[in-house]
Amino acid sequence: DSGVTQTPKHLITATGQRVTLRCSPRSGDLSVYWYQQSLDQGLQFLIQYYNGEERAKGNILERFSAQQFPDLHSELNLSSLELGDSALYFCASSPGRLLGTEAFFGQGTRLTVV
Protein backbone atom coordinates (compact mmCIF):
# COMPACT_ATOMS: atom_id res chain seq x y z
CA ASP A 1 0.00 0.00 0.00
CA SER A 2 1.55 3.27 -1.19
CA GLY A 3 -0.51 5.44 1.12
CA VAL A 4 -2.05 7.30 -1.82
CA THR A 5 -5.81 6.85 -2.11
CA GLN A 6 -7.77 7.32 -5.30
CA THR A 7 -11.52 7.19 -5.75
CA PRO A 8 -13.43 5.84 -7.49
CA LYS A 9 -11.57 2.73 -8.67
CA HIS A 10 -13.79 2.35 -11.73
CA LEU A 11 -15.97 4.80 -13.58
CA ILE A 12 -18.15 4.25 -16.62
CA THR A 13 -19.74 7.25 -18.22
CA ALA A 14 -21.13 8.44 -21.53
CA THR A 15 -19.54 10.74 -24.07
CA GLY A 16 -20.10 14.40 -23.36
CA GLN A 17 -20.33 13.90 -19.63
CA ARG A 18 -18.14 15.32 -16.86
CA VAL A 19 -16.45 13.36 -14.09
CA THR A 20 -14.30 14.13 -11.07
CA LEU A 21 -11.49 11.91 -9.89
CA ARG A 22 -10.23 12.27 -6.35
CA CYS A 23 -6.82 11.72 -4.81
CA SER A 24 -5.60 11.82 -1.24
CA PRO A 25 -1.80 11.96 -1.06
CA ARG A 26 0.40 10.23 1.49
CA SER A 27 0.40 11.90 4.86
CA GLY A 28 2.87 14.77 4.76
CA ASP A 29 3.36 14.83 0.99
CA LEU A 30 2.87 18.26 -0.50
CA SER A 31 3.14 17.41 -4.19
CA VAL A 32 0.42 15.68 -6.17
CA TYR A 33 0.82 14.56 -9.77
CA TRP A 34 -1.74 13.29 -12.22
CA TYR A 35 -0.88 10.83 -14.97
CA GLN A 36 -2.92 9.28 -17.75
CA GLN A 37 -2.07 5.73 -18.82
CA SER A 38 -3.44 4.35 -22.03
CA LEU A 39 -2.33 1.24 -23.87
CA ASP A 40 -0.49 2.94 -26.68
CA GLN A 41 0.80 6.04 -24.92
CA GLY A 42 2.28 4.79 -21.69
CA LEU A 43 2.26 7.12 -18.70
CA GLN A 44 1.57 10.69 -19.72
CA PHE A 45 2.18 13.46 -17.20
CA LEU A 46 -0.82 15.76 -16.93
CA ILE A 47 -0.25 18.21 -14.11
CA GLN A 48 1.43 18.75 -10.75
CA TYR A 49 0.32 20.70 -7.70
CA TYR A 50 2.51 21.66 -4.81
CA ASN A 51 0.96 22.83 -1.57
CA GLY A 52 -2.15 24.06 -3.30
CA GLU A 53 -0.55 25.74 -6.28
CA GLU A 54 -0.07 24.52 -9.82
CA ARG A 55 3.60 23.66 -10.25
CA ALA A 56 3.95 22.10 -13.69
CA LYS A 57 1.75 21.28 -16.62
CA GLY A 58 2.16 18.47 -19.09
CA ASN A 59 -0.03 17.17 -21.87
CA ILE A 60 -3.29 18.15 -20.24
CA LEU A 61 -6.23 18.93 -22.50
CA GLU A 62 -8.19 22.14 -22.04
CA ARG A 63 -11.23 20.00 -21.22
CA PHE A 64 -9.36 18.74 -18.17
CA SER A 65 -8.63 20.72 -15.04
CA ALA A 66 -7.34 19.99 -11.58
CA GLN A 67 -6.95 21.58 -8.21
CA GLN A 68 -5.41 20.88 -4.84
CA PHE A 69 -7.31 21.82 -1.74
CA PRO A 70 -6.03 23.17 1.61
CA ASP A 71 -6.11 19.67 3.08
CA LEU A 72 -3.83 18.65 0.15
CA HIS A 73 -6.24 16.28 -1.53
CA SER A 74 -6.60 16.83 -5.24
CA GLU A 75 -9.31 16.48 -7.83
CA LEU A 76 -9.01 15.98 -11.57
CA ASN A 77 -12.03 17.16 -13.53
CA LEU A 78 -12.62 15.75 -17.00
CA SER A 79 -15.36 17.32 -19.07
CA SER A 80 -16.95 16.86 -22.50
CA LEU A 81 -15.66 13.33 -22.37
CA GLU A 82 -14.71 11.53 -25.56
CA LEU A 83 -14.17 7.85 -26.23
CA GLY A 84 -10.43 8.49 -26.44
CA ASP A 85 -10.38 9.68 -22.83
CA SER A 86 -10.88 6.10 -21.67
CA ALA A 87 -7.74 5.27 -19.72
CA LEU A 88 -6.27 4.64 -16.31
CA TYR A 89 -5.73 7.83 -14.39
CA PHE A 90 -3.09 7.70 -11.70
CA CYS A 91 -2.39 10.12 -8.96
CA ALA A 92 1.04 10.16 -7.35
CA SER A 93 2.45 12.12 -4.44
CA SER A 94 5.88 13.02 -3.18
CA PRO A 95 7.20 15.03 -0.27
CA GLY A 96 9.03 17.67 -2.23
CA ARG A 97 8.47 20.32 -4.78
CA LEU A 98 10.89 18.95 -7.35
CA LEU A 99 9.37 16.82 -10.03
CA GLY A 100 12.18 14.31 -9.95
CA THR A 101 11.77 13.07 -6.43
CA GLU A 102 10.40 9.59 -5.87
CA ALA A 103 6.70 9.38 -6.61
CA PHE A 104 4.24 7.12 -4.80
CA PHE A 105 1.35 6.07 -7.01
CA GLY A 106 -2.23 5.37 -6.06
CA GLN A 107 -4.16 2.38 -7.36
CA GLY A 108 -5.61 4.42 -10.19
CA THR A 109 -9.08 5.14 -11.52
CA ARG A 110 -10.10 3.23 -14.60
CA LEU A 111 -12.30 5.49 -16.70
CA THR A 112 -14.39 3.99 -19.47
CA VAL A 113 -16.25 6.36 -21.77
CA VAL A 114 -19.01 4.71 -23.78
Added chain:
Amino acid sequence: GQQVMQIPQYQHVQEGEDFTTYCNSSTTLSNIQWYKQRPGGHPVFLIQLVKSGEVKKQKRLTFQFGEAKKNSSLHITATQTTDVGTYFCAGRRGNTPLVFGKGTRLSVIA
Protein backbone atom coordinates in the same frame (compact mmCIF):
# COMPACT_ATOMS: atom_id res chain seq x y z
CA GLY B 1 10.28 18.03 -26.57
CA GLN B 2 12.12 15.56 -24.45
CA GLN B 3 11.52 11.95 -25.37
CA VAL B 4 12.39 8.74 -23.60
CA MET B 5 12.45 5.60 -25.69
CA GLN B 6 12.39 2.17 -24.18
CA ILE B 7 13.16 -1.15 -25.81
CA PRO B 8 12.07 -3.81 -26.19
CA GLN B 9 8.34 -3.27 -25.88
CA TYR B 10 7.79 -6.90 -24.88
CA GLN B 11 10.08 -9.64 -23.66
CA HIS B 12 9.21 -13.26 -22.99
CA VAL B 13 11.80 -15.30 -21.10
CA GLN B 14 12.04 -18.71 -19.54
CA GLU B 15 12.34 -18.67 -15.80
CA GLY B 16 16.02 -18.53 -14.94
CA GLU B 17 17.02 -16.56 -18.02
CA ASP B 18 18.35 -13.03 -17.81
CA PHE B 19 16.43 -9.95 -18.94
CA THR B 20 17.52 -6.47 -19.95
CA THR B 21 15.52 -3.37 -20.85
CA TYR B 22 17.08 -0.25 -22.32
CA CYS B 23 16.12 3.36 -22.02
CA ASN B 24 17.34 6.15 -24.31
CA SER B 25 16.72 9.85 -24.01
CA SER B 26 16.89 12.46 -26.75
CA THR B 27 18.47 14.86 -24.26
CA THR B 28 20.92 14.70 -21.36
CA LEU B 29 19.11 13.84 -18.16
CA SER B 30 19.53 15.13 -14.62
CA ASN B 31 18.45 11.79 -13.26
CA ILE B 32 16.57 8.68 -14.23
CA GLN B 33 14.12 6.62 -12.25
CA TRP B 34 12.87 3.08 -12.72
CA TYR B 35 9.42 1.84 -11.81
CA LYS B 36 7.75 -1.57 -11.91
CA GLN B 37 4.05 -2.07 -12.56
CA ARG B 38 2.58 -5.49 -11.92
CA PRO B 39 -0.38 -6.57 -14.07
CA GLY B 40 -3.45 -4.72 -12.81
CA GLY B 41 -1.33 -2.69 -10.41
CA HIS B 42 0.21 0.72 -10.14
CA PRO B 43 3.78 1.86 -10.80
CA VAL B 44 6.11 1.27 -7.88
CA PHE B 45 9.38 3.16 -7.54
CA LEU B 46 12.46 0.96 -7.77
CA ILE B 47 15.45 3.28 -7.90
CA GLN B 48 16.87 6.63 -8.94
CA LEU B 49 20.22 7.15 -10.67
CA VAL B 50 21.86 10.56 -10.66
CA LYS B 51 25.56 10.30 -11.47
CA SER B 52 27.17 9.69 -14.82
CA GLY B 53 28.18 6.03 -15.13
CA GLU B 54 26.38 5.11 -11.91
CA VAL B 55 25.63 1.44 -11.27
CA LYS B 56 23.30 0.29 -8.53
CA LYS B 57 22.23 -3.19 -7.53
CA GLN B 58 19.15 -4.48 -5.78
CA LYS B 59 19.48 -8.24 -5.30
CA ARG B 60 19.10 -9.65 -8.84
CA LEU B 61 18.45 -6.23 -10.42
CA THR B 62 21.29 -4.10 -11.78
CA PHE B 63 20.67 -0.52 -12.90
CA GLN B 64 23.09 1.53 -14.97
CA PHE B 65 23.18 5.18 -16.00
CA GLY B 66 25.23 5.93 -19.08
CA GLU B 67 28.33 8.10 -19.08
CA ALA B 68 26.59 10.72 -21.18
CA LYS B 69 23.49 10.55 -18.95
CA LYS B 70 21.31 9.88 -21.96
CA ASN B 71 20.72 6.18 -21.54
CA SER B 72 20.07 3.65 -18.85
CA SER B 73 19.48 -0.05 -18.49
CA LEU B 74 17.88 -2.47 -16.09
CA HIS B 75 19.21 -6.02 -16.01
CA ILE B 76 17.57 -8.86 -14.12
CA THR B 77 19.63 -11.97 -13.48
CA ALA B 78 17.92 -15.36 -13.36
CA THR B 79 14.35 -14.14 -13.74
CA GLN B 80 11.61 -15.48 -11.50
CA THR B 81 7.85 -15.48 -12.00
CA THR B 82 7.63 -12.69 -9.43
CA ASP B 83 9.51 -10.44 -11.87
CA VAL B 84 6.52 -10.36 -14.23
CA GLY B 85 5.29 -6.86 -14.97
CA THR B 86 6.05 -3.74 -16.95
CA TYR B 87 9.26 -1.88 -16.22
CA PHE B 88 9.28 1.85 -16.88
CA CYS B 89 12.14 4.27 -16.96
CA ALA B 90 11.43 7.94 -16.33
CA GLY B 91 13.87 10.72 -17.01
CA ARG B 92 14.08 14.29 -15.89
CA ARG B 93 16.04 17.22 -17.28
CA GLY B 94 16.51 20.13 -14.90
CA ASN B 95 13.24 20.79 -13.16
CA THR B 96 11.01 19.56 -15.97
CA PRO B 97 8.36 16.91 -15.38
CA LEU B 98 9.41 13.28 -15.34
CA VAL B 99 9.02 11.80 -18.81
CA PHE B 100 8.16 8.12 -18.79
CA GLY B 101 9.15 5.61 -21.42
CA LYS B 102 6.39 3.36 -22.74
CA GLY B 103 7.72 0.47 -20.71
CA THR B 104 8.92 -3.06 -21.33
CA ARG B 105 6.41 -5.77 -20.52
CA LEU B 106 8.17 -8.83 -19.13
CA SER B 107 6.59 -12.27 -19.20
CA VAL B 108 8.30 -15.14 -17.43
CA ILE B 109 7.45 -18.67 -18.44
CA ALA B 110 7.83 -21.19 -15.64
